[in-house]
Amino acid sequence: GAGVSQSPSNKVTEKGKDVELRCDPISGHTALYWYRQSLGQGLEFLIYFQGNSAPDKSGLPSDRFSAERTGGSVSTLTIQRTQQEDSAVYLCASGINGGVSGDTQYFGPGTRLTVL
Protein backbone atom coordinates (compact mmCIF):
# COMPACT_ATOMS: atom_id res chain seq x y z
CA GLY A 1 0.00 0.00 0.00
CA ALA A 2 0.94 3.63 -0.23
CA GLY A 3 3.26 5.01 2.38
CA VAL A 4 3.69 8.51 3.70
CA SER A 5 4.31 10.98 0.91
CA GLN A 6 5.79 14.44 1.11
CA SER A 7 6.04 17.27 -1.36
CA PRO A 8 8.06 18.87 -2.69
CA SER A 9 11.05 16.60 -2.37
CA ASN A 10 13.39 19.57 -2.66
CA LYS A 11 12.76 23.24 -2.10
CA VAL A 12 15.20 26.06 -2.61
CA THR A 13 14.08 29.48 -1.45
CA GLU A 14 15.48 32.87 -0.69
CA LYS A 15 15.87 34.19 2.80
CA GLY A 16 12.73 35.98 3.93
CA LYS A 17 10.33 34.03 1.73
CA ASP A 18 7.54 31.82 3.07
CA VAL A 19 7.43 28.10 2.28
CA GLU A 20 4.81 25.39 2.60
CA LEU A 21 5.65 21.73 2.97
CA ARG A 22 3.02 19.05 2.50
CA CYS A 23 2.56 15.64 4.08
CA ASP A 24 0.08 12.93 3.07
CA PRO A 25 -0.06 10.32 5.83
CA ILE A 26 -0.98 6.69 5.44
CA SER A 27 -4.74 6.37 5.10
CA GLY A 28 -6.37 5.61 8.43
CA HIS A 29 -3.47 6.79 10.57
CA THR A 30 -4.71 9.19 13.21
CA ALA A 31 -1.32 10.43 14.38
CA LEU A 32 0.93 12.72 12.36
CA TYR A 33 4.33 14.06 13.33
CA TRP A 34 6.71 16.62 11.87
CA TYR A 35 10.45 16.47 12.53
CA ARG A 36 13.47 18.40 11.34
CA GLN A 37 16.77 16.72 10.56
CA SER A 38 19.75 19.01 10.23
CA LEU A 39 23.20 17.95 9.11
CA GLY A 40 24.87 16.09 11.95
CA GLN A 41 21.82 16.43 14.18
CA GLY A 42 19.22 13.94 15.21
CA LEU A 43 15.56 14.27 14.57
CA GLU A 44 14.17 17.36 16.18
CA PHE A 45 10.51 16.99 17.08
CA LEU A 46 8.40 19.89 15.79
CA ILE A 47 4.71 19.15 16.14
CA TYR A 48 2.33 16.24 16.69
CA PHE A 49 -1.31 15.84 15.66
CA GLN A 50 -3.55 13.16 17.12
CA GLY A 51 -7.03 12.87 15.68
CA ASN A 52 -9.11 15.94 16.38
CA SER A 53 -7.22 16.91 19.52
CA ALA A 54 -5.31 20.15 19.81
CA PRO A 55 -1.80 19.60 18.39
CA ASP A 56 1.30 19.37 20.55
CA LYS A 57 3.29 22.35 19.31
CA SER A 58 5.96 22.18 21.95
CA GLY A 59 8.75 21.49 19.46
CA LEU A 60 8.19 24.40 17.11
CA PRO A 61 11.40 26.49 17.27
CA SER A 62 9.79 29.88 16.73
CA ASP A 63 6.53 31.59 15.88
CA ARG A 64 7.60 31.58 12.23
CA PHE A 65 6.71 27.91 12.19
CA SER A 66 3.12 26.68 12.06
CA ALA A 67 1.31 23.58 10.92
CA GLU A 68 -2.19 22.55 10.07
CA ARG A 69 -3.89 19.26 9.53
CA THR A 70 -7.06 19.45 7.49
CA GLY A 71 -9.78 16.87 7.90
CA GLY A 72 -7.56 14.67 10.00
CA SER A 73 -5.47 13.76 6.99
CA VAL A 74 -3.14 16.00 4.96
CA SER A 75 -0.85 18.32 6.88
CA THR A 76 0.97 21.47 5.84
CA LEU A 77 4.01 22.85 7.64
CA THR A 78 4.51 26.56 6.96
CA ILE A 79 7.69 28.46 7.62
CA GLN A 80 7.37 32.22 7.34
CA ARG A 81 10.24 34.60 6.63
CA THR A 82 12.68 31.74 6.19
CA GLN A 83 16.19 32.03 7.59
CA GLN A 84 19.33 30.18 6.55
CA GLU A 85 19.27 28.17 9.76
CA ASP A 86 15.93 26.72 8.65
CA SER A 87 17.79 24.72 5.99
CA ALA A 88 17.23 21.05 6.84
CA VAL A 89 15.33 17.96 5.85
CA TYR A 90 11.77 18.10 7.13
CA LEU A 91 10.34 14.68 7.84
CA CYS A 92 6.74 13.68 8.32
CA ALA A 93 5.61 10.47 9.97
CA SER A 94 2.23 8.94 10.65
CA GLY A 95 1.08 6.36 13.14
CA ILE A 96 -2.01 4.30 13.77
CA ASN A 97 -2.67 5.16 17.39
CA GLY A 98 -0.58 8.08 18.43
CA GLY A 99 2.20 8.73 20.89
CA VAL A 100 0.75 7.62 24.18
CA SER A 101 0.52 3.97 23.24
CA GLY A 102 4.03 3.76 21.88
CA ASP A 103 2.97 3.89 18.29
CA THR A 104 5.27 2.80 15.49
CA GLN A 105 5.87 5.73 13.16
CA TYR A 106 6.08 5.40 9.41
CA PHE A 107 8.25 8.03 7.83
CA GLY A 108 8.00 9.83 4.54
CA PRO A 109 10.97 10.60 2.28
CA GLY A 110 11.30 14.13 3.58
CA THR A 111 11.53 17.56 2.01
CA ARG A 112 15.01 19.02 1.72
CA LEU A 113 14.74 22.76 2.29
CA THR A 114 17.59 25.03 1.33
CA VAL A 115 17.41 28.70 2.24
CA LEU A 116 19.85 30.85 0.30
Added chain:
Amino acid sequence: AQSVSQHNHHVILSEAASLELGCNYSYGGTVNLFWYVQYPGQHLQLLLKYFSGDPLVKGIKGFEAEFIKSKFSFNLRKPSVQWSDTAEYFCAVNANDMRFGAGTRLTVKP
Protein backbone atom coordinates in the same frame (compact mmCIF):
# COMPACT_ATOMS: atom_id res chain seq x y z
CA ALA B 1 10.30 16.00 28.74
CA GLN B 2 12.42 12.94 28.19
CA SER B 3 15.77 13.11 26.41
CA VAL B 4 17.77 10.52 24.52
CA SER B 5 21.54 10.22 24.28
CA GLN B 6 23.48 8.27 21.71
CA HIS B 7 27.10 8.44 22.67
CA ASN B 8 28.64 7.10 19.50
CA HIS B 9 28.45 9.56 16.63
CA HIS B 10 30.30 7.50 14.06
CA VAL B 11 31.29 3.86 14.32
CA ILE B 12 33.49 2.15 11.76
CA LEU B 13 33.71 -1.63 11.73
CA SER B 14 34.94 -4.37 9.46
CA GLU B 15 32.54 -7.03 8.24
CA ALA B 16 31.90 -9.81 10.76
CA ALA B 17 32.76 -7.58 13.70
CA SER B 18 30.29 -7.34 16.55
CA LEU B 19 28.29 -4.18 17.05
CA GLU B 20 26.94 -2.43 20.09
CA LEU B 21 25.44 1.06 19.86
CA GLY B 22 24.65 2.83 23.08
CA CYS B 23 21.36 4.54 23.91
CA ASN B 24 20.46 6.12 27.22
CA TYR B 25 17.37 8.06 28.10
CA SER B 26 16.23 10.24 30.93
CA TYR B 27 12.69 9.61 32.12
CA GLY B 28 11.53 8.03 35.32
CA GLY B 29 8.25 6.58 34.19
CA THR B 30 7.07 3.95 31.77
CA VAL B 31 8.61 4.25 28.34
CA ASN B 32 8.39 2.61 24.96
CA LEU B 33 11.70 2.27 23.18
CA PHE B 34 12.59 2.07 19.51
CA TRP B 35 15.51 1.79 17.17
CA TYR B 36 15.05 3.19 13.69
CA VAL B 37 17.47 2.83 10.79
CA GLN B 38 18.04 5.01 7.75
CA TYR B 39 19.92 3.33 4.93
CA PRO B 40 21.61 5.63 2.40
CA GLY B 41 18.99 7.28 0.22
CA GLN B 42 16.09 5.57 1.97
CA HIS B 43 13.38 6.47 4.47
CA LEU B 44 13.69 5.98 8.17
CA GLN B 45 12.29 2.59 9.07
CA LEU B 46 11.65 0.68 12.26
CA LEU B 47 14.33 -1.80 13.29
CA LEU B 48 12.84 -3.00 16.55
CA LYS B 49 10.79 -1.82 19.51
CA TYR B 50 10.19 -2.57 23.16
CA PHE B 51 6.84 -2.01 24.85
CA SER B 52 6.79 -4.56 27.69
CA GLY B 53 7.71 -8.11 28.58
CA ASP B 54 11.03 -9.70 27.72
CA PRO B 55 13.63 -6.92 27.89
CA LEU B 56 15.66 -8.57 25.13
CA VAL B 57 14.02 -7.61 21.87
CA LYS B 58 14.83 -9.10 18.50
CA GLY B 59 14.34 -7.11 15.34
CA ILE B 60 14.92 -7.43 11.64
CA LYS B 61 18.21 -8.36 10.00
CA GLY B 62 19.66 -10.03 13.09
CA PHE B 63 19.58 -6.97 15.31
CA GLU B 64 18.58 -7.10 18.94
CA ALA B 65 18.37 -4.63 21.81
CA GLU B 66 18.26 -5.03 25.56
CA PHE B 67 16.25 -2.78 27.84
CA ILE B 68 18.00 -2.35 31.18
CA LYS B 69 15.67 -0.30 33.32
CA SER B 70 18.16 0.30 36.13
CA LYS B 71 20.60 1.81 33.66
CA PHE B 72 17.99 3.67 31.57
CA SER B 73 19.58 2.02 28.55
CA PHE B 74 18.43 0.35 25.36
CA ASN B 75 21.60 -0.64 23.52
CA LEU B 76 21.47 -2.09 20.03
CA ARG B 77 23.56 -5.15 19.20
CA LYS B 78 24.41 -7.38 16.29
CA PRO B 79 26.89 -10.26 16.59
CA SER B 80 28.29 -9.98 13.08
CA VAL B 81 27.77 -6.92 10.89
CA GLN B 82 27.60 -6.88 7.11
CA TRP B 83 28.52 -4.20 4.62
CA SER B 84 24.80 -3.72 3.99
CA ASP B 85 24.34 -2.59 7.61
CA THR B 86 26.01 0.69 6.72
CA ALA B 87 23.39 3.24 7.74
CA GLU B 88 22.43 5.76 10.38
CA TYR B 89 20.77 4.38 13.49
CA PHE B 90 18.43 6.35 15.72
CA CYS B 91 17.24 5.46 19.18
CA ALA B 92 13.86 6.85 20.21
CA VAL B 93 11.91 7.00 23.43
CA ASN B 94 8.18 7.47 23.72
CA ALA B 95 6.84 8.55 27.09
CA ASN B 96 4.72 11.66 26.91
CA ASP B 97 5.81 12.16 23.33
CA MET B 98 8.44 10.88 20.94
CA ARG B 99 12.08 11.91 21.26
CA PHE B 100 14.91 10.75 19.04
CA GLY B 101 18.62 10.63 19.71
CA ALA B 102 21.14 12.40 17.52
CA GLY B 103 21.86 9.20 15.61
CA THR B 104 24.92 7.02 15.13
CA ARG B 105 26.44 6.62 11.71
CA LEU B 106 27.68 3.07 11.14
CA THR B 107 30.17 2.38 8.39
CA VAL B 108 30.98 -1.25 7.68
CA LYS B 109 34.09 -1.85 5.62
CA PRO B 110 33.94 -4.83 3.24
